[in-house]
Amino acid sequence: MAEARVSTYLPPNIDPTKAPIAFGQRALPKLNEELRDPELITRQRALMALCDLVHDPENVYQAMRLGFMESLKNLLYDQDCTVRQKTTEVFYIMASHNAGREGILASEVIIALSRLLDDPVDICRMNMHQTYQMLSELPAGATALVNAALVSQLMSKVDSELEEIQEVILDPLHFCLQADVTQALSAGAVSILKGKLSHPLVGIRRKAACALMEICVPLEGKESVCKADMVPLVVQLLDDSDSEVRANAAGALMYITITTPGKYAALQAGAIPKLLDLVKDSHSKVRLNCLKALTNLSEAPEGRKILLNGVNVIQGCLADSSEAVRRAAAIAVRVIQWKP
DSSP, X not given: OOOOXXXXXXXXXXXXXXXXXXXXXXXXXXXXXXXXXXXXXXXXXXXXXXXXXTTSHHHHHHHHHXXXXXXXXXXXXXSOHHHHHHHHHHHHHHTTSHHHHHHHHHTTHHHHHHTTTTOSOHHHHHHHHHHHHHHHTSHHHHHHHHHTTOHHHHHHHHHHSOHHHHHHHHHHHHHHHHHXXXXXXXXXXXXXXXXXXXXXXXXXXXXXXXXXXXXXXXXXXXXXXXXXXXXXHHHHGGGOSSHHHHHHHHHHHHHHTTSHHHHHHHHXXXXXXXXXXXXXXXXXHHHHHHHHHHHHHTTSHHHHHHHHHSHHHHHGGGGOSOHHHHHXXXXXXXXXXXXX
């Protein structure tokens, strides 16, 4: 006669690595208690479960209301690498939601995360930098990173981190440089980026050129780039196979050539022939930045002399499909053909 037996195996839908979720409104409060539990396995399982829950923005909002931020901040200092890894993963997922970004900024998590800049575990550092990347997309997030004096530390990590992490770091730096370039210049940003502009990975070249373009916006940035003799390298980037690299290089020249030393540095580096070739580029951003750089160069007598012979190339852009390019071409032609 058959008899009933209780299986020794867990049901197939139960994950032993995650804490069981309490029912209804008790779910998140119970997890918050477990995050503070002195037993390591309890903290680990609670974090595993929380990583799934915070994909829902509603859960992120409830977690912040229940005081999860303080619990998670404390776990960043945990001696267990798995706890630190999953904690930074929770912050990264939360930062993908607007409510999560606002909560992180309000809870001063940025400083707490910076303690992991030298963490021995690669994935912890990657999650931390990806969180900064998400936060920096908000103007308030970029400003918070600048106010926390983290730009110089992030800039130094561009030179020492793993290549895949370097590429992630360059994104928040781009937004931070839009807020302020002083910290970056003090940290030797120009020399650090100089080494990255010729990097074999296109992603790093692209983002390094973008960061350089932001550095060139204020006067002190233009002067630093010229003093470091970087203009010839930027001109070489106009030949890059990647359109974003070409656009960012042309954008950097557009800002550099506003100043007289920048104009003559670009002229000596042979920028005009390369820029003229690129006004026919298939990407409108490249064409636009090149036309603006050529307009600046035509303000120098030597530049105008060269461009008068090539003005017909620029006039061909007057029928461009992009309105911004057409407008830039009209201004360039007018400046080149100007007579006192």
